[in-house]
Amino acid sequence: VGCKSEEKMVSDSTYMLGTYLQLSVWTSNEAKGMDIIKTAFERIKEIEDKMSANIDESEIGQINQNAGRDYVEVSEETSELIKKAVHYAQVTDGAFDPAIGKLVKLWGIGTENERIPSEDEIRDALSFVDYRKIEFQGENKVKLSEPEMRIDLGGIAKGYAADEVTKIMREKGIKHAIINLGGNVVTLGKKTDGSSWKIGIQDPFEPTGTHMGIIEAHDQTVVTSGNYERYFIQDDKRYHHIIDPKSGYPAENGIVSASIITNSSTDADGLSTSVYVLGLDKGMKLIESLDGVECIIITEDKKVYLSSGLTGRFQIINNSFQIVN
Ligand code: ADP
Ligand code: MG
Ligand code: MG
Numbered sequence: 001v002g003c004k005s006e007e008k009m010v011s012d013s014t015y016m017l018g019t020y021l022q023l024s025v026w027t028s029n030e031a032k033g034m035d036i037i038k039t040a041f042e043r044i045k046e047i048e049d050k051m052s053a054n055i056d057e058s059e060i061g062q063i064n065q066n067a068g069r070d071y072v073e074v075s076e077e078t079s080e081l082i083k084k085a086v087h088y089a090q091v092t093d094g095a096f097d098p099a100i101g102k103l104v105k106l107w108g109i110g111t112e113n114e115r116i117p118s119e120d121e122i123r124d125a126l127s128f129v130d131y132r133k134i135e136f137q138g139e140n141k142v143k144l145s146e147p148e149m150r151i152d153l154g155g156i157a158k159g160y161a162a163d164e165v166t167k168i169m170r171e172k173g174i175k176h177a178i179i180n181l182g183g184n185v186v187t188l189g190k191k192t193d194g195s196s197w198k199i200g201i202q203d204p205f206e207p208t209g210t211h212m213g214i215i216e217a218h219d220q221t222v223v224t225s226g227n228y229e230r231y232f233i234q235d236d237k238r239y240h241h242i243i244d245p246k247s248g249y250p251a252e253n254g255i256v257s258a259s260i261i262t263n264s265s266t267d268a269d270g271l272s273t274s275v276y277v278l279g280l281d282k283g284m285k286l287i288e289s290l291d292g293v294e295c296i297i298i299t300e301d302k303k304v305y306l307s308s309g310l311t312g313r314f315q316i317i318n319n320s321f322q323i324v325n
Pocket of ligand 2: 059154155156206225270271272273274
C-alpha cells in the first residue's frame with residue numbers, strides 16, 4: 001500500500017555549443033528534475049568554455065594561441081578528448097582530423113564570414129592540418145608544432161558533452177531521460193512503460209524535425225552528421241561544414257548523412273564525422289570492424305545503407321527512401 005508516485009517528464013532547452021539543446025528527464029519530483037537539468041546545462045557551459053575553438057580564453061584557444069611556441073597545460077578532460085580525437089584521426093588515416101581548425105576558420109561555414117576560399121588559401125590552410133603534429137608532454141600538456149596550426153574539437157565535443165550529461169543524470173538517480181544536443185541523442189534507460197525509445201532519423205532533404213525513419217534504442221546514443229546542419233549555397237552548390245582534409249573542400253562523396261548508434265556518444269560523434277568523410281565503402285568497413293557500433297548511411301540518391309547489426313531495428317517511414325542491404 002501507499003501511494004506510488006507517478007513519474008512526469010520535466011524538460012528544458014537552451015542554445016549552446018552552437019546548437020539547440022533539449023534535456024528531458026522523468027521524475028516524481030519536478031523541482032528536483034529542473035534542478036538536475038540546470039546542473040547539466042552548467043556542465044555543458046563549462047565544457048564549452050574549456051573546449052571551444054572560438055573562445056580565446058578556452059583551453060583549446062590557449063593551445064591555438066601558443067601554437068609553434070609553448071606547451072599549454074590543460075585539464076585532464078580536455079587532454080583526454082584531444083587524445084581521443086587523435087585516436088580517430090589515426091583510425092581513419094586523417095579523414096577525421098582535430099587539427100582541422102585553420103580550414104574550418106577559412107571556410108567560416110555557419111558564421112558571418114562564410115565564403116568559398118581561393119585555391120591558394122585552401123592549399124595553404126591544408127598544409128597546417130595534421131594531427132601528427134599535435135604534441136603531448138607529461139600528464140596534460142599540449143603543443144601544436146607549427147605556429148599556424150589550430151585544433152577544433154567541433155566534430156567530437158558535443159558527443160563528449162552528451163556523455164557527461166548522461167553521467168550526471170545517472171548519478172542523480174534519473175532512470176529515464178532523453179538528452180538531445182543538436183541531434184546528438186542519448187537515451188538513458190527505457191521509457192517509463194518499459195519499451196524502447198523511438199528515435200527519429202532526420203530526413204536530410206526536409207526541414208529539421210522531419211524524420212525519414214525510426215530506430216529503437218535504450219541506453220544508447222544516436223549521433224548524426226549531415227550536410228544539412230550548417231551550410232551555405234552558392235551557384236546552386238551546397239558548401240557544408242564537414243571538411244575533407246584531403247581536398248580542403250566540404251566532403252563530397254555521395255553521402256548526405258551518417259548516423260552512428262553505440263554506447264558512447266563521444267565515440268559516436270567522432271565516428272559520425274569520420275564516416276561522413278570516409279564515404280560509404282570505407283565508412284561502412286570501419287563501422288563493421290568495431291564491436292557494438294552500428295550505422296545508418298544515407299546517400300544523395302535516397303538510398304539507405306545499414307550496418308549488419310541494425311537489421312530489424314530500423315524502420316523507414318518515408319517510402320521515397322530505400323534500404324539497399
Ligand atoms: P555537427 O557539428 O553538426 O554535430 P559533426 O559532428 O560532423 O557535425 O562535426 C562537424 C564539425 O567538426 C565542424 O563544424 C568542424 O568544427 C569539425 N570538422 C569539420 N571537418 C572535420 C574533420 N574532417 N575532422 C574533424 N573535425 C571536423
Ligand atoms: Mg561528429
Ligand atoms: Mg556532431
